[in-house]
Amino acid sequence: MNHSKLPKTIVALGLVSLFMDISSEMIHSLLPLFLVTVLGASALSVGFIEGIAEATASIAKVFSGVISDWMGRRKLLILLGYGLAALTKPLFPLAQGIGAVLTARFIDRIGKGIRGAPRDALIADVTPPEIRGAAYGLRQAMDAVGSFAGPLLAMVLMATTQNNFRLIFWVAVLPAIICVLLIIFGVEEPEATRPTIKIRSPLRRENLCRFEPRFWWLVTFAALLTCARFSEAFLLLRAENVGLAVTWVPAMLIVMNVMYALSAYPFGKFSDNGGRHRLLMWGIALLIASDVVLALADNFWLVGLGAAIWGLHMGATQGLLSVLVADAAPANLRGTAFGVFNLVSGLALLAASVLAGGLWTVFGPAITFYAGAAIAAVALLGLLAKLEFYE
Numbered sequence: 001m002n003h004s005k006l007p008k009t010i011v012a013l014g015l016v017s018l019f020m021d022i023s024s025e026m027i028h029s030l031l032p033l034f035l036v037t038v039l040g041a042s043a044l045s046v047g048f049i050e051g052i053a054e055a056t057a058s059i060a061k062v063f064s065g066v067i068s069d070w071m072g073r074r075k076l077l078i079l080l081g082y083g084l085a086a087l088t089k090p091l092f093p094l095a096q097g098i099g100a101v102l103t104a105r106f107i108d109r110i111g112k113g114i115r116g117a118p119r120d121a122l123i124a125d126v127t128p129p130e131i132r133g134a135a136y137g138l139r140q141a142m143d144a145v146g147s148f149a150g151p152l153l154a155m156v157l158m159a160t161t162q163n164n165f166r167l168i169f170w171v172a173v174l175p176a177i178i179c180v181l182l183i184i185f186g187v188e189e190p191e192a193t194r195p196t197i198k199i200r201s202p203l204r205r206e207n208l209c210r211f212e213p214r215f216w217w218l219v220t221f222a223a224l225l226t227c228a229r230f231s232e233a234f235l236l237l238r239a240e241n242v243g244l245a246v247t248w249v250p251a252m253l254i255v256m257n258v259m260y261a262l263s264a265y266p267f268g269k270f271s272d273n274g275g276r277h278r279l280l281m282w283g284i285a286l287l288i289a290s291d292v293v294l295a296l297a298d299n300f301w302l303v304g305l306g307a308a309i310w311g312l313h314m315g316a317t318q319g320l321l322s323v324l325v326a327d328a329a330p331a332n333l334r335g336t337a338f339g340v341f342n343l344v345s346g347l348a349l350l351a352a353s354v355l356a357g358g359l360w361t362v363f364g365p366a367i368t369f370y371a372g373a374a375i376a377a378v379a380l381l382g383l384l385a386k387l388e389f390y391e
Helices: 008-027 031-038 043-071 077-090 098-126 129-160 164-170 175-188 215-231 232-240 251-294 300-327 331-363 364-383
Strands: none
Touching: 008 077, 008 098, 008 129, 008 164, 008 175, 031 098, 031 164, 043 077, 043 098, 043 300, 043 331, 077 098, 077 175, 098 129, 098 300, 098 331, 129 164, 129 251, 129 300, 164 175, 164 232, 215 251, 215 300, 215 331, 215 364, 232 251, 232 300, 232 331, 232 364, 251 300, 300 331
């Protein structure tokens, strides 16, 4: 098997992620400021909108994964998910109040939820097991490129258009259209992966019992690891806390996503060469190191270092966890598996962020990151105790 030869559908899905992330991040990196300064919204309104949006995405992931297994098809749901997101983009420049923005974000996150599990399942459907690490790594890498290219492009356009939010939001519509065209013409769903007999309901008890114990342990382990990582918003808060000017605070996310983009594909290929156990352990060790650096940071250079290590952790673990989910799930229940996995991880991220916010408020930033390091250490011990589940 030529490890460098990935199916063209994988490359197409990577480009889809790249263009949609550029479009979304161009808008989302400016949206809080747009809401407050242009539409006159309060910080509470911003938090309310974001909370509803992310909760919606997590719930939708389960149902879309189940439906893709029941239909025996993935592409239609992927197109629907990205198509909904693309249709919401013009609503942002047209918005005259927070109600329109809330509607757009709600529909956009429904789209994200619909596409996530079927897309991840399709990657496993079209990729031989021996190169799945590279496949998931490539998609994650291109997604991360979009995550830093979008804000960079938004910053450049803000500087050259005298802060014309609505014009920039209109520009963001173009990569969303490209994304949809890539799905229509570039993504193929092989007939061989479609079950000849459709299961009546993937959420039936007998179907859930088909998931091996290692899948449920993996879901639990990933939730614990997510609790150790919490929201990336705390990277931004830490940068501001040590005195970095607000204008440059988003640079921390750019640093993190650059390292994520550069490392995800090489780490994915490494995992295909029999290094999955070691890579997962290294990934957790990187998270611990990042948390410790961020806890000790007293200047923005150290926060930048912590953000860079955080990005390496993401590159080492996120694609690999997807590979492990794909390997642990029956082929005709992969969509359901990714839906359950993403829902539990999303709820864990919400709980972790609430916990981190409480620790930050009561004890300060250092204790928050030390707590993250401690939880990551517990996850590492759990992995060492259960390595047989990855055999």
